[in-house]
Amino acid sequence: MRNYHISKHNSFYAVGLSYKKADAEVRGKFSLDVPAIDQILAKAKELEIDGLLAISTCNRTELYGFAQHPYQLIKLLCDQTHGTVEEFQEVAYVYKNHDAITHMFKVGTGLDSQILGDFEIISQIKQGFYRAKKLDMANPFLERLCNSVIQASKRIKTETELSSGATSVAFASVKYILDNVPDISEKNILLFGTGKIGRNTCENLIKHSNNSHITLINRTREKAEEIAGKFHLTVKDYGDLQTEIRKADILVVATGAQLPTVSKALIYPKKPLLVLDLSVPKNVSDDVLDLENVTLVHLDQLSQITDDTLAKRKAYVPKAEAIIDHVKKDFLKWLETRKFAPVINALKEKLNTMKAEEIDFHSKKINDFNQDQAEMISERIIQKITKQFANHLKSSEVDTEDSLELIQKVFQLEIDSK
DSSP, rough: OOGTTTTTTHHHHHHHTTTTTTTTTHHTHHHHHHHHHHHHHHHHHHTTTEEEEEEEEEEEEEEEEESSSSSHHHHHHHHHSOOOHHHHHHHHHEEETHHHHHHHHHHTTTTTSTTTOOOOHHHHHHHHHHHHHHHHHHOHHHHHHHHHHHHHHHHHHHHHHHHHSSOHHHHHHHHHHHHHHHTGGSSOOOOOSSSHHHHHHHHHEEEEEOOOOOOEESSSSSHHHHHHHHHTTTOOOOHHHHHHHHHHSSSEEEOOOOOOOOOOOSSSSSSOOEEEEEEEEOOOOOGGGTTTTEEEEEEEHHHTOHHHHHHHTTTTHHHHHHHHHHHHHHHHHHHEEEHHHHHHHHHHHHHHHHHHHHHHHHHHHTTTHHHHHHHHHHHHHHHHHHHHHHHHHHHHSOOHHHHHHHHHHHHOOOOOOO
16 A cells, blocks of 8 residues: 555555354453554554554444554454454454455445344444544544445345345344243333443334333433333333343343343343343353243354345345446545545645746736736636646556656656655
C-alpha cells in the first residue's frame, strides 16, 4: 500500500477469528464490548497506527488496520481480551492488502456469515467505523472501504434474495423449539436478555408459536418493558430470575454478559427444562448439564440448522459475488487515483502560484483591471487542466509511473513526501 499515500505503514491487514475454526468458548475469550474497542483504538493511536476498525459479534472478532506487522494488531486484541496470543494464533486468520479488502466485502455482505445471508454484521461494521471516526482512527481509505462494503450490502439486499426468508440465529432458535417441543402453545417460556437477538427471538416466538405465556427479564427493566408493551407480554424484575426459571419449560438466554449468568443453582432439578444459550461468551454454565432433566443447546448448534430457505439462498451467491466485484472494482479504481494525488495536488499548487504571479503583474500594468473576473477565469482553467491530467493518469492504456515522472519534470514539482 506504500504507493497509495494512505498510511505511513506499508500494509493493510485484517486479523481475526470466526466460527469457522473457533468454537463459542474460544470466541468468548476474544469478544469485545464497546469500552474494550475504545481501549484498543486509543492504544493504537498511541502506537501511531493510523486507521483501525474493530468489530465483535457472536460469530467473529476482527481488527482491520494499517500496521508494520500484523502482530501489532494481534497483540492489541489479546491485551484487551481474556485470550492469549498463542490461543489466538491456533484459530486465527490474517489477510493482507487486497486479500484483506476482499475479506471485508465477504464479511459485510453476509457471504461469510454462520448463517448464509445473515446481514447483522453490517450494522457492526457501521458501528465500528463510527467509533473509529469518533476517536480519530478512521483515515480516508477506511472510510471509503466501509462505505463501499455498505453499498454492496444494500445492493445485494435489494437486487437478490440472498437474505429472503426467516433464517437467522433468532429464527433458528425458534425453529429448534418448534421441532423439539410438543404443545408449544401451552409451555411457559422465559426470555432472559432483550438485546437485538433477544428482541428478534421474541418476535419469532410470538409469530410462529401462538404462545402467550412468554415472560421477559432484563437487567434494565425498562428495555424489557418496551418489548413487552409492544406484544402484551409479562415482565419480571432481575431479582425474580430464579423463581421464573423454576416456573419455565423453556429458557432462552440472550444476555451480553462476559461471564455465565445462569448456573445449575438457579434451576429446579426435578422439572424438564430446555435451555437455549444465544450468547457469546456463553452465558449458561456447563454445570447445568449435571441435571438430568435439563437440555442445553448453544448458538453454534442452532446455526447448523439448515432448511429449504438456506438452499434457496445459495442460488443467489453468484449474483451477490458479481455485485461485490462491481463495487470492489470501483473502490480499487479510487485507490489507484491515490497514487497520483500528491502529483496532481502539487501541480494545482504550482498553477495557482503562476496564476497569482500573473494577476499581480497585470493588475499593475492594466488600468481598471478586474481582479475578480481574472481570478474566476483562471480558477476554471486550472480546474480543467488538472482534470485533464487526472483523466489521463486514470486511463488503463497509460504507464502511470512514466506519466507522473514526466509531469513532475515538466512543471518542476516538489512533492510533499508525507
